[in-house]
Amino acid sequence: MKVESVRPASQDKIAHGSERRESKPAAEPRDRRDSRWDAHRAQRRAELVDATLAAVGKHGAGVGMDEIAAEAGTSKTVVYRHFADRAELHVAVCNRVASQLLPKLREAIESNDRPRQMVAAAIETYLAFLEADPELYRFVVHPPQLDRPDPLTGLADLVGEQAAAAVSVALQQAGRDPAAAAPGGHGVVGLVRSAADWWLRAERPMLRSELAAHLTELAWSGLSTIGNHPQEEK
């Protein structure tokens, strides 16, 4: 189970002024008056990402653009000169965080050789990251939401609650500790939800029945079946 670098967190591409027009394939010969700024632009973007990180630490996941700009020691104008909008800044921050997290994940995985331990190590790493800075975590996983103190909003949470209850019942009937029920319930719902979101986002690249079969297999048997028996799953 090797994990080579697949698209290593595609680094901050320049997105500005003259080279901004929708992916012109063969760009006309770049003027040096333009290209001489490339290094500077990259650096400035990085600084702005830094500032955003700092601002999130200071004001929480709901920071405004003004506060980010202030943290960078400048004004919004400059921020918008380097990032088309808030969303673009957000993905840049995500890439930054990913470029720190993914190597740690790979390292954790590669320092084990039994597959199950790889999974355990990756999970542990992910949890450690998220616990280290929950505010940044919220900024980076929950898209751009205003601050939500008690986000019991969301259908997924309600369904997860029910699923957790069901799992709890099952565990108790089996005479086992029901402590695993809540993570189990929410986890399985999250499994289906994330896969479904991907499926919708990718414009349904497989039949719904196929997706359902894969998810059932995964939810029921977990990842353990992956390395084994080269059979057709049905």
Place this chain on the structure above:
Amino acid sequence: MKVESVRPASQDKIAHGSERRESKPAAEPRDRRDSRWDAHRAQRRAELVDATLAAVGKHGAGVGMDEIAAEAGTSKTVVYRHFADRAELHVAVCNRVASQLLPKLREAIESNDRPRQMVAAAIETYLAFLEADPELYRFVVHPPQLDRPDPLTGLADLVGEQAAAAVSVALQQAGRDPAAAAPGGHGVVGLVRSAADWWLRAERPMLRSELAAHLTELAWSGLSTIGNHPQEEK
């Protein structure tokens, strides 16, 4: 594995005017001039939820309050008299949807007797729901987001991409169809993410190491281990 009705989608509690002040435990004797409106209020809330559903169908998941009000044939003022803010409306809509979805899920589960088939049926039901009205689905699971045409934002997606790549490699090395890789990768990441979100939201009701152990077990072995062997997991 019985799934009895555990907190059946706590129905629209009234949240309005006089009884709105922060959970007064023993409410002062309700005036009949007040209480005589209760039925009307409940109905009105239901109508507003209906209108929201319709507005989502018409304008997409990014509907504004004005459009919702217009769809209800009234103005925002009325909406805000019945719901403290947008978030409260949102949870009401979620409850409504849940009250339709959860019975279907139970039915699907109870019409099977082998646990694995229960899971399959539930997943199928969930996917069918989401495919039937993706716009409503987006409104109801992704909290309050502005319109996102290409939401490749979010750390979770990036990590999911990497996980999918890793799974794909593993599948190919095992000589199996890598079609399951993408749902698998995003699914597992979603599993961990949702459980972690729950854990943070519930203010860390267990040790991180315990959570990690449960998630590892779940991700690796799936739900199949739940009904079996009453042993201590370790």
Place this chain on the structure above:
DNA sequence: GAACGGTACCTGATACTGTCGGTACCGAGC
């Protein structure tokens, strides 16, 4: 080949627009 105007990009600020969630206030009617 050095000087020169024009150009393409930067920095930064202030002040604005527009949208949208949420509210103040006012009239109507039981």
Place this chain on the structure above:
DNA sequence: GCTCGGTACCGACAGTATCAGGTACCGTTC
């Protein structure tokens, strides 16, 4: 005089316009 409902407004915040000033490149001209 209580609630209902509407108009018209407020405030926050993403995003823009415009301005003034600065520096390196480009092409031409003498």
